[in-house]
Amino acid sequence: MTARLSAPILTITGVTAVHGRGARARAVLAPTSLDVRPGESVAVVGRSGAGKSTLADITLGLRTPSEGRVLVGGTEWCTPSAGPPRGERRLVQGVPQDPSAAFVPRWTLGRSIDQAVRRLTGERDVGSRVRRAAELARLDLQLLDRRPSEVSGGQAQRAAIVRAVAPGPVVLVADEPTSALDADTARAVSAALLSITQELGIALLLVTHDPTVAEHCTRTLTITAP
Amino acid sequence: MRHSNVLGIVSRLVSGVALLLVAGALPWLSQRDPAASVLRARYAELEPTPEALAAIRTELGLDGGPVVTSIRWWSGVLRGDLGTSWVSGGDIGPGVWNALGVSMTLTLFAAAVALAIAAAIVTPAAFRVLRDRPQRGSGPVGVALTALPEFLLASALLVVVAVQLQWLPPYGWSGLHTAILPALALGIPAGGLLGRLLADAVAGVTEERWVTVWLLAGAPRAVILTGVLRRAAAAVVDQLGLVLIGVLGGAVAVEQVFAIPGLGRYLLGAANAQDLPALQAGVLLMALAAVLVGALAGLARRALRGGPLPPGTLPPPAERRGDDRAARRTVAVALGLLLLILALGLPRDPYAITHERLAPPSLALPFGADASGRDLLARVAHGTLGTLLPSVGIVLLAIVVALLLAVLGEIARGPAEIANATPPILAGVIIAALLGPSVGGAALAVLWVTWPPLTAHAAALIDEANAMPHVRWLPVAGISRLEIWARHVLPATVGPLLRHGMLRLPGVALALAALGFLGLGAQPPLPEWGLLLGEGIDYVERAPWTTLAPAVALVLTSVCAVAVAGLRNNRTTGSATGPRTRTGRGGEPVRNREAAQRTET
Numbered sequence: 001m002t003a004r005l006s007a008p009i010l011t012i013t014g015v016t017a018v019h020g021r022g023a024r025a026r027a028v029l030a031p032t033s034l035d036v037r038p039g040e041s042v043a044v045v046g047r048s049g050a051g052k053s054t055l056a057d058i059t060l061g062l063r064t065p066s067e068g069r070v071l072v073g074g075t076e077w078c079t080p081s082a083g084p085p086r087g088e089r090r091l092v093q094g095v096p097q098d099p100s101a102a103f104v105p106r107w108t109l110g111r112s113i114d115q116a117v118r119r120l121t122g123e124r125d126v127g128s129r130v131r132r133a134a135e136l137a138r139l140d141l142q143l144l145d146r147r148p149s150e151v152s153g154g155q156a157q158r159a160a161i162v163r164a165v166a167p168g169p170v171v172l173v174a175d176e177p178t179s180a181l182d183a184d185t186a187r188a189v190s191a192a193l194l195s196i197t198q199e200l201g202i203a204l205l206l207v208t209h210d211p212t213v214a215e216h217c218t219r220t221l222t223i224t225a226p
Numbered sequence: 227m228r229h230s231n232v233l234g235i236v237s238r239l240v241s242g243v244a245l246l247l248v249a250g251a252l253p254w255l256s257q258r259d260p261a262a263s264v265l266r267a268r269y270a271e272l273e274p275t276p277e278a279l280a281a282i283r284t285e286l287g288l289d290g291g292p293v294v295t296s297i298r299w300w301s302g303v304l305r306g307d308l309g310t311s312w313v314s315g316g317d318i319g320p321g322v323w324n325a326l327g328v329s330m331t332l333t334l335f336a337a338a339v340a341l342a343i344a345a346a347i348v349t350p351a352a353f354r355v356l357r358d359r360p361q362r363g364s365g366p367v368g369v370a371l372t373a374l375p376e377f378l379l380a381s382a383l384l385v386v387v388a389v390q391l392q393w394l395p396p397y398g399w400s401g402l403h404t405a406i407l408p409a410l411a412l413g414i415p416a417g418g419l420l421g422r423l424l425a426d427a428v429a430g431v432t433e434e435r436w437v438t439v440w441l442l443a444g445a446p447r448a449v450i451l452t453g454v455l456r457r458a459a460a461a462v463v464d465q466l467g468l469v470l471i472g473v474l475g476g477a478v479a480v481e482q483v484f485a486i487p488g489l490g491r492y493l494l495g496a497a498n499a500q501d502l503p504a505l506q507a508g509v510l511l512m513a514l515a516a517v518l519v520g521a522l523a524g525l526a527r528r529a530l531r532g533g534p535l536p537p538g539t540l541p542p543p544a545e546r547r548g549d550d551r552a553a554r555r556t557v558a559v560a561l562g563l564l565l566l567i568l569a570l571g572l573p574r575d576p577y578a579i580t581h582e583r584l585a586p587p588s589l590a591l592p593f594g595a596d597a598s599g600r601d602l603l604a605r606v607a608h609g610t611l612g613t614l615l616p617s618v619g620i621v622l623l624a625i626v627v628a629l630l631l632a633v634l635g636e637i638a639r640g641p642a643e644i645a646n647a648t649p650p651i652l653a654g655v656i657i658a659a660l661l662g663p664s665v666g667g668a669a670l671a672v673l674w675v676t677w678p679p680l681t682a683h684a685a686a687l688i689d690e691a692n693a694m695p696h697v698r699w700l701p702v703a704g705i706s707r708l709e710i711w712a713r714h715v716l717p718a719t720v721g722p723l724l725r726h727g728m729l730r731l732p733g734v735a736l737a738l739a740a741l742g743f744l745g746l747g748a749q750p751p752l753p754e755w756g757l758l759l760g761e762g763i764d765y766v767e768r769a770p771w772t773t774l775a776p777a778v779a780l781v782l783t784s785v786c787a788v789a790v791a792g793l794r795n796n797r798t799t800g801s802a803t804g805p806r807t808r809t810g811r812g813g814e815p816v817r818n819r820e821a822a823q824r825t826e827t
Binding site for chain 1: 704
């Protein structure tokens with residue numbers, strides 16, 4: 001309950017996005033503002049084309065907004081002119097829609113995870129971080145020796161959660177993390193995601209189409225197409 | 227989008243201006259001292275003292291540096307003055323205009339031959355549409371006709387028709403009967419290529435649904451046939467420019483073989499004599515002819531499509547898969563024979579003059595001996611290395627250039643268009659005139675025409691790699707842009723580029739041989755296929771085997787080139803358009819994501 005009283009860790013102010021330039025430009029995200037506190041989870045819902053994935057990409061720092069800005073922990077994370085500061089990338093991590101996006105296809109899951117955690121934290125020995133995250137995500141450690149194509153969708157998505165959580169982020173962005181999974185697996189993965197972020201006090205931005213998943217979040221943000 | 231358009235236009239403008247400047251400054255750019263060569267040509271008895279050279283430099287107007295030289299030349303051209311020849315000291319204008327007239331006439335004859343041949347290739351394919359038979363594409367006839375480069379075909383016609391059968395005169399330009407052989411040599415490859423493209427397009431068009439609908443609706447045959455042909459022609463008209471550029475380049479070789487006083491021979495003569503003002507005038511007229519021909523092609527496109535369409539509006543007809551197995555077998559047989567020549571000939575000495583001059587083929591000398599008494603088998607085998615090794619180097623360099631330029635994107639647009647419009651022989655003529663004939667110069671000329679297609683492919687591959695989900699997400703894992711580029715994007719592009727480059731190898735080897743044949747590449751006594759053929763052609767009446775041996779090697783390479791091009795068509799159209807191969811390589815998840823994205827947006 002202390003989480004509700006603390007200052008917001010993620011602040012999005014008047015963020016918009018435009019696709020293309022000049023005459024062909026079209027708005028893909030209407031002005032959006034949002035505060036998320038540590039441990040809070042916000043479900044982002046809206047119809048196809050509303051700009052949910054665009055909001056997720058901007059928060060992750062994969063693209064810059066056209067207007068507005070994003071603050072993480074009170075400092076500037078992403079503005080129209082600048083992407084995330086180098087050396088701070090660890091702060092915002094994500095779980096992609098398609099788990100294979102989190103992993104280099106020709107590498108084992110473990111290698112992708114180790115490499116990412118090492119880069120993001122600057123630590124040499126990352127074994128304990130990875131083991132702890134795998135425990136939280138209920139991922140069998142032996143699966144880390146396999147390649148992304150050699151595990152099931154649910155296992156790959158759990159591994160993607162491990163990759164996202166192990167570096168110790170303060171904000172987690174999940175863009176429809178269960179859309180490629182069957183109903184049972186999807187429910188289990190969503191539950192794992194929600195409980196881990198709550199337990200670690202991570203702010204969660206969860207893009208979803210599933211009303212029951214949205215119900216389990218602290219709040220719901222509905223965005224509409226511009 | 228608009229940003230990159232502006233870049234493209236700026237790039238074109240800058241390269242256009244640079245091209246004009248360079249064209250005007252050619253005499254100044256010459257690496258070998260032009261004053262010395264003029265002195266040699268005009269006053270053979272005079273000693274090349276520094277004073278005499280300086281006087282000649284001032285007389286030639288080379289004392290002002292490249293820009294002044296260029297502006298002086300262009301202002302002359304605008305006044306209708308094409309300059310004075312360094313060699314004869316006379317006006318260039320009349321001679322070069324005459325040469326252009328001869329070349330234009332020859333090109334018209336060649337175009338007639340090409341159209342007749344293209345029509346002959348397309349007709350069976352078109353009629354198969356009406357009988358609702360499965361389409362087979364162009365078939366072996368088209369392949370065989372496109373296989374021979376012009377300089378080889380011209381030599382073959384000269385040997386067989388003019389020398390052996392004596393049906394037509396072997397050289398000269400004095401009436402219709404002297405135009406037949408050169409027109410055939412130029413028109414057959416062009417017509418074969420055109421017919422092949424058209425037949426393949428017809429085969430693809432037949433797959434389109436409207437043909438079935440029209441057939442079911444009982445439309446008259448003539449109406450369907452017209453519709454199919456028009457649709458196929460509209461798809462092919464863009465390639466017309468390429469065919470015509472091929473004819474322009476081929477004309478140089480053909481005019482040389484048949485001693486026709488056309489523009490190509492004029493250029494070659496100017497290059498050999500270091501007469502750079504004459505070369506400039508010839509290049510200018512050839513460029514004007516190319517622009518004219520391009521405008522005509524544009525009119526044809528407008529007529530066929532009813533106005534300019536933005537690219538991509540008219541989908542290209544579905545690519546027909548030819549008989550891959552036959553193509554593969556052809557390549558295997560041709561390569562096997564080349565390897566056999568290589569294995570038998572490499573241990574022999576290509577330089578030793580140990581045999582009787584022009585000795586006929588025998589068991590000891592399977593290919594006979596050349597005019598100096600050297601073993602032709604050894605020379606052809608060593609020529610394989612002399613031709614193929616530089617070709618491999620050219621291809622590898624072109625890949626490096628392609629990767630560098632693909633990163634620059636639109637900035638490379640201008641140079642790429644100029645390079646695409648240059649026939650390799652013309653590039654070879656200019657470079658030989660500037661640097662003197664050498665293997666390196668010829669390689670440079672061939673490199674100049676090899677990089678654009680590889681650059682386009684590299685750009686497509688890089689886009690494809692950047693769009694892969696895991697590459698898009700790597701920044702989240704804290705990986706820098708440079709490292710993403712070096713460890714994830716580059717490795718994904720090098721493999722396909724190498725394969726593409728190797729498929730271009732036979733074509734590159736042939737272009738190199740064509741330059742060697744014209745005396746613009748390798749110099750004697752180096753064994754190189756083109757040069758060997760050029761040497762042999764002088765003795766063709768007494769000893770036809772001197773041309774036969776290198777011709778066999780060149781024909782085998784040509785067959786490889788065309789068969790391999792057929793294979794490539796089937797493969798790279800998929801990878802160039804992107805998503806299709808991405809699903810193939812990335813497997814199921816990728817396709818899932820794409821489907822998801824489609825529903826999302």
